[in-house]
Amino acid sequence: METTVYVARRIRTLDAGKPEAEALAVRRGRVLAVGTKAEVLEAAGEGARVVDFGSAVVVPGLVDAHAHLAGLGRSLTVARLEGAGSVDEVIQRLADAPSTSFQGDWLIGKGWDQNGWPGQGFPGRAELDARFPRTPVYLTRVDHHAAWVNGEALRRAGITRETPDPAGGRILRDAKGEPTGVLVDNAMDVVAKVVSPPTDEQLEARLSAALERCARVGLTGVHDAGMDLRTFRLLQTWDMAGRLPVRVYAMADGQGEERHTYLELGTYGGRMLEMKSVKFLLDGALGSRGAALHEAYSDAPGETGLLLMEPEELEARALAFMQRGFQVCIHAIGDRANTLVVDTLIRAGAATGTKALRHRVEHAQILRPEDIEKLGAAGLVASVQPTHATSDMGWAETRLGVERLKGSYAWRSLKEAGAVLALGSDFPIENPDVLAGLYAARTRQDAAGRPEGGWLPRERLTGQEALEGFTVGPAWASFAEERRGRLAEGMDADFTVLSVDPVSDEAKALVDATVVATVVAGREVHLHSTTLPTAL
Structure with a gap:
């Protein structure tokens, strides 16, 4: 089996024992060694292939913790x-x-x-x-x-x-x-329900395009937030055939009738595809005034949003899936929805003894201060999307008023409260470009640098925290922290190569940065055509 040594300006391992390195060696889809170039070449032995990425920077594989593959394929x-x-x-x-x-x-x-x-x-x-x-x-x-x-x-x-x-x-x-x-x-x-469904050929073409786009933007994995059964069956087939270029951590669609089939099937673990979680939606979105709020919208007196199912039904479904060993992930945008979701996950988790399943609040977008504290104290995962803040910042205050903004898109507050942050994009609602997510997490600004100093700047993350949010956080949120999220000996060889350092370079450098390469399980699934590495 061929061994490959990768050399770069810097390798950010996110491994506390060796946070930076010059090179890493890969064999049989795993990291063989990490360290100086000399150390790694010695560990690799004679005949190893050597790839020098020059001034590029290697980071652990970037993962989108909340996205929709079928939706991305459709949108393309x-x-x-x-x-x-x-x-x-x-x-x-x-x-x-x-x-x-x-x-x-x-x-x-x-x-x-x-x-x-x-x-x-x-x-x-x-x-x-x-x-x-x-x-x-x-x-x-x-x-x-x-x-x-x-x-x-x-x-x-x-x-x-x-x-x-x-x-x-x-x-x-x-x-x-x-x-x-x-x-x-x-x-x-x-x-x-009366729209003609896509043909098998359309679905296959769409999913293929979506997966290829993910690899191209530097993603080594995607947490798919609510997968329909038809898509799941197709990806199962592709996984068994070795056709998946990136890892997919799928959440079963728990909203419709297919949930009964998923409950019967139970959890699934393949080579590149896993389904160990389920996704529910409790409310709508802020932009369409469907997010469920405790008090009326500031720009629509009398309107408080929508609950997409009764709280009792949500709890019954959560209990059923927890008892079958599923991690439960619930969409909550508005502050009322977040109150209900946090309480439901805590109560159902205690009733089933499943706190170890690391239940998740998807979006956790608008919360009261007391619910931020409650979410963190319970050890729940806050699955948040940095580019939602920069997309919504132009009109969010009109919807919510100044006071409710204090608990909105509150990443630092959630982190300080003890929540595990898993960052994503919610593509295709946002662009799947993970570099944009890293930039938004650090700056809370648009690509032109507006507003000066960032929107609600207290909630910004540091470059290190943003990188951890797309690596360590998703690994923890998918029970993979012993295999991924860091680059250390024995870990899966999943990494992303960037033209900039997402931690120490200026944040604005991320706007025009390039994904040089994407490597998943030791396989180079994307190499940028104009910045190909040098093989020595």
């Missing part, structure tokens, strides 16, 4: 609406959409955000109907917690003025009571 092929500045621009993008944007005869798009449009009001079906009178159109909002559809889509779903709002959802209506074409949270499902 359907109509892209991110950054559209108006309804008219959305319509034009749809008119120019590629053929891959269709599922059956349904035109699919994603990424619209009314917060970036004049007036910031929700769109309506009329604009879509004028351009697409007979083609059903289904467009998900940037946060995936609202959908914009046309009249044909409403007709196929049987939605009329008499259709009641489903539990945990809202059908927006005009002054006459007619559906406007915007569906929030659980109301999306009424239309989604």
Whole structure:
């Protein structure tokens, strides 16, 4: 078996006994040795392949702790609406959409955000109907917690003025009571269930593209937050065939009827694919005013958001999965949702004796100070997404007011309270670029450096803490801390090579930095074409 020695300007091991090194050797997918170049070459023995990355920096494999592979694959092929500045621009993008944007005869798009449009009001079906009178159109909002559809889509779903709002959802209506074409949270499902599903070929192409993108941006692993059974079965097949380029820690989709099958199957551990956890959603998103708040939205008196299931149902599902040995991960954005989730995980964990399963709060976005302390004291994982803060900072205060911002996107406060931070992106809601996540975690600024000093700067993380959040944190949150998250002898040979040092170089250097290489289990799954290493 070939041994490869990798040399770089610096290797940040995150191993307390040897935090920095010049070289590391890899054999049979594991780290053979870490140290000076001379030490590692001696350990590798004669005939070892040597790769010199020059001025690049090696870090333990970067892992996105909250993402959606099927969603990323879908977003790479359907109509892209991110950054559209108006309804008219959305319509034009749809008119120019590629053929891959269709599922059956349904035109699919994603990424619209009314917060970036004049007036910031929700769109309506009329604009879509004028351009697409007979083609059903289904467009998900940037946060995936609202959908914009046309009249044909409403007709196929049987939605009329008499259709009641489903539990945990809202059908927006005009002054006459007619559906406007915007569906929030659980109301999306009424239309989604009649949308033509992707073909097997489409699903395979999408997942392949998503996994390739992950490797290209430097990710050695992804925690998939709510995987449907069809996707899981396909990835199982690929894993058994050795086709997965990155590791996938899958959370079973616990929201729909497939949860019964997952409960029956139990947990799963493959070579590159694991499913030891389950994901539930309790509330919606802040941008669509679906996040469940204790008090009304500052910009919508009387509205407090949505609970996507009753708290009693959430607890019953959590108990059932905990008893089957699943780690329970629950989406909570609003402060009311976070109160309920923290209490539920503590209570259910105690009832089942499963604190060791490291239950997780996904997003942990807006919390009251007392719930931050409670979450940390309970040893729960806070699975947070740094780029959500920099995406939302322009309008979050309008939604919440100044006082509630004190417990919002509060990474440092959560860490100081004792929570384990596992950082991610929530792609495709955000870009899967992990360098952007490292930058946002350190600066709480956009790519242009705004606002000066960072938004709510007390909650920034240091470069070291940000790196740990994408390495050590996800490893702990997936029970892999003895195998990954650090670079030490015997650990899995998962590492990412960057053109900059994410800890000691200035944070702004991350904006234009390059992922030089991605190595998973000793396999080079990505090498940047313009910065190829030198093999000696």
